[in-house]
Amino acid sequence: MQDILFFSVVLKERLWGGNKLASRYGKKSDKLIGEAWILSGHSEGESVVKNGSFKGRTLNDLYLNEKQLFGASNYEKFPLLIKILDAQKMLSVQVHPNDEYAMKHHHDYGKNECWYILSAKKGANIIYGQKVRSKTDFKDAIDNQKWDEVLNYVPVKKDDFYNVPVGTIHAIGGGIEILEIQQSSDVTYRLYDFDRVDQNGKKRELHIKESLDVIDFDVKRPLIELKKYGDVERLVENKYFTVDKVIPKSEVYVKNGTDLYTILYARKRDVTIVLNGKKYQIKKNKVALLSKDVNEFTILPEGELFIVKERALSLNLMYDMWNMRIYAHFSFFFLIA
Template sequence: MYKEPVFLKPIFQERIWGGGKLQELFNYDIPSQTTGEAWVISAHENGPSIVMNGELQGMSLSEVWWNYPQLFGSRVTDSEFPLLVKILDANDQLSVQVHPNDQYAKELVDKPSGKTECWYILDCEEDAEIIIGHQAQSREEFQRLMIKGEWGKLFQSLKVKKGDFVYVPSGTLHSIGKGIVILETQQSSDITFRLYDYDRIDQQGKKRELHLEQALAVMTCPHRQVIQDNLKEQLTDLESTRLIEGEFFTVYHWKLGGKVEVPLTTRFLLVSVINGTGQIVTEESVSTVKKGDNFIVPATIGNYFIDGNLEMIVSHT
């Protein structure tokens, strides 16, 4: 039985819109100044995390998932690891894109799941904006504005600030704006249909591929705004805010200022430390945690407490 947190090493992805903030904010050893994504808790084939501690050190999270199911409590044994947690540095505007739902992903692109995601804004420039949704009332109106290139009339923009939270269900047209760093919790999927990419060219002088037909097919039209029902609880030295409770994941913001005993649970937790330092103390181990650490609390951990001044994003299925 595994009685300590499972710490994971980030996998970095370079992107045309990436920058250097992942090093600046989290002291990550990034491969270049165009690093767009750190896949910090991932069992996806395009970038599986590697365990950094304990008996499982050196194994990928996907190997742990298949070979040590008891760490994850009750689960469907033939299903993929369900979630993927990333930190994104949008040094430039991302493409305007949309992701499919599970049905489309399975039937038409032969992937195990679609992609619903959510964003916690870790840092951003003043007046930073995202695109979330569109203003067309029908697909015909959408196509008409798209053909004319009247993107300003079509896309729906929203100003954001540090600490904001945005829920992005599959089918939602979206884009992360320039100067924004986010922590993204999502289904474990890497399917993206680009609708518009600002006519950018890559290092080879080519425009990136667009997927207009697929994007229009999976896009929700008209756009439906999802209102998040935040729930805040004060538990002695822990302020816990439930940011979203959805079909695929539940996500919390934890702000800790002292020592908190965590109730026993049969589920595993995904944890990213976004500020501060502290300790996780179990019956068999003491683990120091700090800003930039990412780990899984296994279902087998038993009684434990967290001590310190910490901010964390915590999720589970």
């Protein structure tokens, strides 16, 4: 059984993109690149294995035909998509449907997603949610082009995190680079595109009816409550994925415990893990996938590592680290003193 897989990166042209991602991933392009899909089983851009006995095979091929790698995961295609977005200009204002609506109209999954701000220029902002609480009021704002009166603009900075559930109106502003973790779906309803035109001089299609069908009008400004445990922050936990950020000050021991695969993304610098007594490097800005048979591994104290799973143990069961052992020891000492 191959325990660790590394993958190719797929670059996607976007009219709001730039040239940073092509340069970062060593690919020549004279086009505006807005997205780097660093782990994808989506038909619009599949990751290809770069190492071991599965080298040359696509992620979705493995997911469908080598189930021993993925364990209890049970979807029609690999369920997650991880990407980096380089927004040089503001994206369109959009919203995503839930699974039920997306399956009925597109035979695809919905699109819950989350954003981690990797960098942001001074004064950058996103759009998140809306100020009106009824479909009628929002439709009136659309008809009268009163966008600035109904959309929530939220200032952002590096290392901010935002959960973006289905039904949430949102847009990424210019000058922001984001790590996005989402359901593997490209079903997007565009509400407003700032009257921009594409390379052919045409405005992009809007999806007003569909958007009004799926908007959650109870969504207000984002409320994020992170869970912390030693060197680990749990950024989000929902029915589709769990995302943890680890900045190891000492060795961090990670337990799987779920009969599921594990995804690792290294930020800022290469990160080394120890797996079955052997060291592996997760290269900066790239991902690795550990098979479901990897029951535990160790993160060495360097860099910053994001851990993504469909389901995860609670923080105190999944992670063990020296600083938490010391904390527990002294807490017990003072308790009995």
